[in-house]
Amino acid sequence: MTDIVLYFAPDSCARVPLIALEEIGQPYRIEVVAFMKGQHRSDEYLALNPKGKVPTLVADGNVLTENVAILSWLSDRFPEARLLPPAPDNWSRAQQVSDLAYCASGLHPLVTRLRIPQFFCDVPPGTGRVFAMAETAMRPNFALIDRRLAAQRWWYGEHWSIVDAYINWVWFRVTGTAFDGSSYTNFARHDDESHAVANTVYSLFQAKGSCDDYCLLPPDLKSANPKHAEELDTQWGATFGSWTLSKLLFKARESRSRTRYRPEYRKEFLNASFVFPVFLDDLPAPNDLALIALDDTWKPVYEALKDLDDEDEAQPPAADSVRH
Ligand SMILES: N[C@@H](CCC(=O)N[C@@H](CS)C(=O)NCC(=O)O)C(=O)O
Numbered sequence: 481m482t483d484i485v486l487y488f489a490p491d492s493c494a495r496v497p498l499i500a501l502e503e504i505g506q507p508y509r510i511e512v513v514a515f516m517k518g519q520h521r522s523d524e525y526l527a528l529n530p531k532g533k534v535p536t537l538v539a540d541g542n543v544l545t546e547n548v549a550i551l552s553w554l555s556d557r558f559p560e561a562r563l564l565p566p567a568p569d570n571w572s573r574a575q576q577v578s579d580l581a582y583c584a585s586g587l588h589p590l591v592t593r594l595r596i597p598q599f600f601c602d603v604p605p606g607t608g609r610v611f612a613m614a615e616t617a618m619r620p621n622f623a624l625i626d627r628r629l630a631a632q633r634w635w636y637g638e639h640w641s642i643v644d645a646y647i648n649w650v651w652f653r654v655t656g657t658a659f660d661g662s663s664y665t666n667f668a669r670h671d672d673e674s675h676a677v678a679n680t681v682y683s684l685f686q687a688k689g690s691c692d693d694y695c696l697l698p699p700d701l702k703s704a705n706p707k708h709a710e711e712l713d714t715q716w717g718a719t720f721g722s723w724t725l726s727k728l729l730f731k732a733r734e735s736r737s738r739t740r741y742r743p744e745y746r747k748e749f750l751n752a753s754f755v756f757p758v759f760l761d762d763l764p765a766p767n768d769l770a771l772i773a774l775d776d777t778w779k780p781v782y783e784a785l786k787d788l789d790d791e792d793e794a795q796p797p798a799a800d801s802v803r804h
Contacts, residue, residue: 482557484508487529487536489515491653493547493588494535499645500554504561548580551642563642576643579635583646590618591653615659622654622664629666633673648674 486501488494488510501508513519513534520532529536529545537544537553544550555563555576567573593600593614597607625647628635635643651671655661661668702709 481506482539483541485511485538487511487513487525487534487538489513489520489534492534493584493646493649495649496547496583496642496646497535497537497550497554500551500561500563500642503563503642504554504558506558547584547646548577551580551646552577555642562639565636565639565641579643580646583643583650587618587621587647587650590614590621591650594618594654594657594659611658618654618659622661622667626664626667629670634670644670644674 484501484506486494486497486508488498489512492515498510513525519525520534526532528538528543531545533545535545535547535550537550539553539557544553551563555561559566564576565572567576593610597610597614600610601607632638634640635647647667648671651661651667655671
């Protein structure tokens, strides 16, 4: 088995390989790079990835950077996960690399200009122009994607692929700005369906051993953040009534008939999912913390998010601290 570590930052494009790893379903570790603390510029991180960016993937001690390379490698290394459709020849393979490169080098730079125009011109009126020009440049790309998704459900047709996760990350970042995406109805529909896929992918969580060993709240949450803990308790009650966590897990474990989620099982998973679906996102809603608290993989993410939350409350991010 390959030992895999993903260096990841919340909301960043590292979400795409994170989703890939979830789809693959093999154990992996996440190292959260706290942008707000400038950890991506630390000597330690630069020694690993001198570009100071996420994602960085470390597989059996070997370091790989750049989404195109990471996603291509994961797809070849774990073909059964079907991150990309089977490529019968070099030409089809090259087409797939072209699609990944389009996301990384065609779309991503525009996302950055829309999210943080101030990094491209530090004179206030200039910032608005950077945004406006990036918007103008992005619109034909959204139109292209929208046309493609009018004719088919996913980027490659009937089957979800990692390119869908990539364009969905673009949608998520861009529509979180003043960019109005409402006219791209097919791209919006794709966003909806991508969430459903992400929910079901992550609700694959399987309780191991005795369900009574799991607790609803992460160990020190109650003392560290009593307000958050209280919210979680309330949400839990509103969602599950008098069910205890262990009863829920026990029922969930009993009812699983599929061992892996596949897009074609989507309806079945959603219908059967009385387990509150967990959205595979970077900052989970309080009621999603229940399942995250159960999974060791998420502990470092959770800790880092708590730190970031604390810092966010204490001070606004430094102007040059983050580039998505
Ligand atoms: N070409 C790289 C771009 C990676 C990238 O720009 N990552 C952003 C997050 S979305 C980052 O690490 N920004 C930190 C910075 O530039 O300071 C890839 O596709 O992997």
